[in-house]
Amino acid sequence: xxxxAAVLTKKSFLDAPSRSRASADRQNNATCREISRFKRRxxxxxxxxxxxxxxxxxxxxxxxxxxxxxxxVDPMFSSSPSAVVLTGIELISDGTLAKHVLASGKVYVLGxxxxxxxxxxxxxxxxxxxWVNRAFSPLISAFYTMPRIALMPVFIIxxxxxxxxxxxxxxxxxxxxxxxxxxxxxQNIDExxxxxxxxxxxxxxxxxxxxxxxxxxxxxxxxxxxxxxRGMLGVIAAEIFGGAEGLGYLIQYAGATFQIDVVFVGxxxxxxxxxxxxxxxxxxxxxxxxxxxxSS
Amino acid sequence: MNEILARELEAPAYGPALLxxxxxxxxxxxxxxxxxxxxxxxxxxxxxxxxxPLLAVKDLVITYxxxxxxxxxxxxHCVSLDIEEGEFVTIVGLSGCGKTSFLNAxxxxxxxxxxxxxxxxxxxxxxGPDRAVVFQKATLLPWRTVMDNITYGxxxxxxxxxxxxxxxxxxxxxxxxxxxxxxxxxALSGGMQQRVxxxxxxxxxxxxxxxxxxxxxxxxxxxxSMQHELLAIWNQTRKTVLMVTHQIDEAVLxxxxxxxxxxRPARIAADIRINLPRPRTGEVRFDPVFEQxxxxxxxxxxxxxxxxxx
Ligand SMILES: Nc1ncnc2c1ncn2[C@@H]1O[C@H](COP(=O)(O)OP(=O)(O)O)[C@@H](O)[C@H]1O
Ligand SMILES: [Mg+2]
Numbered sequence: 001x002x003x004x005a006a007v008l009t010k011k012s013f014l015d016a017p018s019r020s021r022a023s024a025d026r027q028n029n030a031t032c033r034e035i036s037r038f039k040r041r042x043x044x045x046x047x048x049x050x051x052x053x054x055x056x057x058x059x060x061x062x063x064x065x066x067x068x069x070x071x072x073v074d075p076m077f078s079s080s081p082s083a084v085v086l087t088g089i090e091l092i093s094d095g096t097l098a099k100h101v102l103a104s105g106k107v108y109v110l111g112x113x114x115x116x117x118x119x120x121x122x123x124x125x126x127x128x129x130x131w132v133n134r135a136f137s138p139l140i141s142a143f144y145t146m147p148r149i150a151l152m153p154v155f156i157i158x159x160x161x162x163x164x165x166x167x168x169x170x171x172x173x174x175x176x177x178x179x180x181x182x183x184x185x186x187q188n189i190d191e192x193x194x195x196x197x198x199x200x201x202x203x204x205x206x207x208x209x210x211x212x213x214x215x216x217x218x219x220x221x222x223x224x225x226x227x228x229x230r231g232m233l234g235v236i237a238a239e240i241f242g243g244a245e246g247l248g249y250l251i252q253y254a255g256a257t258f259q260i261d262v263v264f265v266g267x268x269x270x271x272x273x274x275x276x277x278x279x280x281x282x283x284x285x286x287x288x289x290x291x292x293x294x295s296s
Numbered sequence: 297m298n299e300i301l302a303r304e305l306e307a308p309a310y311g312p313a314l315l316x317x318x319x320x321x322x323x324x325x326x327x328x329x330x331x332x333x334x335x336x337x338x339x340x341x342x343x344x345x346x347x348x349p350l351l352a353v354k355d356l357v358i359t360y361x362x363x364x365x366x367x368x369x370x371x372x373h374c375v376s377l378d379i380e381e382g383e384f385v386t387i388v389g390l391s392g393c394g395k396t397s398f399l400n401a402x403x404x405x406x407x408x409x410x411x412x413x414x415x416x417x418x419x420x421x422x423x424g425p426d427r428a429v430v431f432q433k434a435t436l437l438p439w440r441t442v443m444d445n446i447t448y449g450x451x452x453x454x455x456x457x458x459x460x461x462x463x464x465x466x467x468x469x470x471x472x473x474x475x476x477x478x479x480x481x482x483a484l485s486g487g488m489q490q491r492v493x494x495x496x497x498x499x500x501x502x503x504x505x506x507x508x509x510x511x512x513x514x515x516x517x518x519x520x521s522m523q524h525e526l527l528a529i530w531n532q533t534r535k536t537v538l539m540v541t542h543q544i545d546e547a548v549l550x551x552x553x554x555x556x557x558x559x560r561p562a563r564i565a566a567d568i569r570i571n572l573p574r575p576r577t578g579e580v581r582f583d584p585v586f587e588q589x590x591x592x593x594x595x596x597x598x599x600x601x602x603x604x605x606x
Contacts, residue, residue, distance in 0.1 A: 192435045199403060199429045200449040200500070210452070214439040 079260045084268070087261035096250075101269065103245035104235050107163060111170025112231040119175040119227065120220070123182025128208065133183070140179060148172045148234065152241045166238035166246075173234030174227040181223030185216035221285045228277050236270065346417030349378040350536050351402065351504055356411035358397045371397040373561035374411070379504075384530060384537045386547040388593060389557030389565075390601065395540040396432075398562060399508050402538060403429045416503050425453065428497035432509045434489035436481035442492050443468070443477040449500040460499075467495040470529055487518040494526075498533070507539040511546070523549055524578045531575040544597075548572075548589045549580060556593060558600040565600040568592055 061081045067073045068080035075083070091097040126133045126140070148169060155165035189212050197207045239248025247266050254262035358372040371394040379385050387395050400406040402413055404423040413420040415427060423429075428449065436445045443461060444451075446468065450460035468474055471491040481489055490510055497505060510526075511519040523546055530537065530550070541547050547554045548570055556566040570589050572580050580586055 192431075192433065193437060195405065196431070196435050196437070196448075197452070199405060199423050199431075200452050201423050201425060202452050206452055210448070211437070214437070217439070 076258070077260060079264050083261045084264040088265045088268070091262065091265055097265070097269065100245055100247050100250045100266075103249075104239065104247045107166045107170055107238065107246065108231055108235045110163070110167045111234060112174045112228060114167070115171050115174035115178060115227055115231065116224070118171070119178030119223075120182055122175075123179040123223070124186055124212075124216075126179070127183035127186025128212065140176075143172070144176050144180070149237050149241070152238065156242055161242050161244075166235065166243065169238040170231050170234035173237075174231035177226035177230060178220075178223040181219045181226070182216060185219030186212060188219075189215055217288055218285075221281065221288065225278065225281050225285075228281065229274065232270070232274055232277070348380060350381040350383075350416055351377070351379040351538065352412075352414045353377045353398075353402065354412045356398070356401060356413065357409045358394065358401055358406060359409045360397075370561040372401070372408075373563050375557075375562060375564055376411075377555065377564065379536060379538060381503075381536050382534050383553065384539070384551045385553045385555060386539045386541055386551040387555045387557055388541055388544055388547045388597065389562065390559055390597070391542055393557045393560045394562030395542075395557055396508055398557075399429075399506050399538065399540050402504075403427055403506050405429070425449075425500060426503045428500045428502035428505055430490075430493050430497045430505070430507045430510050432512055434481070434486070434493040436489055436492055436496075438481050441478050441480055442473060442484070445481065445492050446495045446499055448496060453500075464495070464499050467499045470498065470532065471495045472525070485518075486514050487522055490514065490522060491525075494529075498529075498535075503536060505535045505537045507537060509541050510539070512541070512543075519543075519546075520578070526550060527576055527578070544590055544593050545581070548586055548593065549576070549578075554589070554593050556596045556600065566593075566596040568596070 064078075065081050068075045068078055068083075088097075122136075126136055151172065152165070152169055155168045159165040159168060193211050193215065194207060197211050202210065235246065236248040236251070239246035240252045241248075243249055247270055251263050251266040254260070254266065354376050356372055356375045357370070360369045360371060361367070362369070375398060377385075387398065389395050397406055401408050402415075402420065404420050404427065407421075415424075418424075418426065420427075436442075437448065440448065443464060446464045447455075447457070447460040450463065451457070455463075468477060471494055473488065473491055473495065476484065476488065481492065484492070490513075494510065511522050514522060527550060537550075539547075539550065544554075551570050554566075554568045554570060555564055556568070557563070558565045568589060570585075572583060572585055572589075
C-alpha cells in the first residue's frame, strides 16, 4: 500500500516536465496511469490474499505436526500431517485408494447423472405448467424436508446392499436443488422478453425454447453446483451406512479399526474432489454467463 | 392471456410469402404498389389483395380491469383511424393518455373491449407477421448476439438460419450496424440497441411497422441522429408506419399525419396533415411549414388538456 503510493508519486514527478503537451494527450496518459495503477493494485491484492491463506494453511499443519511429535496430543488419536502423507502414498501404491475412489466415483456419477436427467425436466415442468406444479408440489416439498438418509434402510431392502441402493440415495440427495432452481427459473422469466416473443408470433413451445430455457441457465448452474455438493454427501453417507467399498466405507472401516491416518487420507481425497467439482463449475459459469459480464 | 395470444399462428396463410420477396439487389426494398382498379396489391409474393386502407381501426375501446379490485380504467375511448399504405402516421399525446394501449391493440398484444382493427383486410386479434413492433425499451435478448437478435422473428417463422442471416445483412447495413453482428447487446450503447430493435422489426418485412416511443430513452443528441436515420430508412423502404411519441418536433419531422390524442381516455383531438416535401432530411426543421405545424400540434394538445376535467 505504502510502497505503491510512493512509486506513483515518483512517476508523476518524472512526468512533470512534459506539461506542455496537448491536454487531451495528458488526459489520455493520466487514464493509462490510472488503469495500470488499478491493475497493479488488483494483482497485489490477489497475491496478498494468496500469501495469507497459504500462511494460515502452513501454520495450522505445522502446529499439528509439532503437537503430535512433542506428545502434546496422542498420535494414536490425532495422527500427523507426515503420517497422513506416508499413509496416502502407501494407499496409492498398493491400489487401495484407486479401488475405493473408482467405486465412489461410479455411485456419484450414476446418482448425480440421473438426478440431472430427472431433476431438470421435473423442475422445468413444475415451473412452466401451473397444473403440474399444483399436482406435484406437495409431494416434492414432503420429500424435500425429509432427511434422505432415513430412507436408506428402505433402499437396502428394495435394491440390496449393492450399487443401486447407494445410487438411489445419491439421486434423492442431489435432485432437489435442481428441481427447485429450475422451478424458480421458469417462474421468474422476464415478462418483457416474453412479450417480445409473443409479438413476433412465438408459439408456447417457441417461447419456452427461445426465452425460458436460455434465461434459466444461471439458475441451472446454481442448481448443479448445489446438487453436486449434496450428491457427494449422499455418496459418503450411503457408503458409511452399508456396502464394502468406496471412500465412505474406507473412512468408516478405518475409523472403527483406529487407523486414524487412513481416515484423514479419505477426508483429504473427498475434500479435494469437492473443491475440483466446485471450481470447475464456477469456471464454467463465468464462461457461459459472459454475455452478462460484458455490460457497460 | 399469454396462452391465448401465443396460440399457433395459421402460418401457411402468409408464412412462406415472407421469404425472399425481392432479389438481394436492395434496390427494390418494398416499392409502393400501384393501385389496381380500386384494390391494392402488397409487395410480396403472396400479392395479398385488400380494400384500402392498409390499417382500419373502427370505434376501438380499450378498458383495463384491476386484477384484485376489479376497478375499470378506460384507456382508449371509441377511436377510429385509417392509415393508407406508405403513410407515416404518428400519435402524440400526454403521457398516460392511452397511446401505448392503442398501439399494442394494433399489434395484437392487448385485447380491445369493442371495435375492430383490420390490417390489409384481415382482422387483428393476435400478433402476426403482417405487423412488427419496435418497443420503447430495446428488450433485446441478452444471450443472443446482435445478428441472432435481428433474425429472431425470422427464426420463429422457421426460416433456415443461413437464409435468415443473408436476409438480415441488408438491414444490418440499413441501420449501420455492420461490424457489430457478433456483439452481445450488453456491449452496445442505447442508440445501437435501439437500431438492433428496429432492424429486428424491419427484417420481418411487415406491412405495418409499429413504433412505441422508440427514441424516448435516448439522450437528446443520439435521439436527433436516430430521427434522421429513421427518416433515411423510411426514404429507402417507404414502409407504412404507425408511431407513438410525446416529442412534437419528432412527430412533425417524420410524419405525413400527426394524430393528437386527448388525455385519458384517449380520443382523437386532431388529425393534422404535415405537408412538408418528401424525401425529407433534418434540414426540414428550418422550413417555416415545420414550425407552423409544430405550433399547431402544440396548441391542440393544450386545448385538449384544458377542456378535460380530471
Ligand atoms: N396493463 C395495464 N393494466 C392496467 N392499466 C393499464 C395497463 N396498461 C396501461 N394502463 C393504464 O392505461 C392508461 C394508458 O396507458 P398507456 O397506454 O401506457 O399510455 P401512454 O402510452 O400514452 O403513456 C394509463 O392510465 C395506465 O395506467
Ligand atoms: Mg407509452
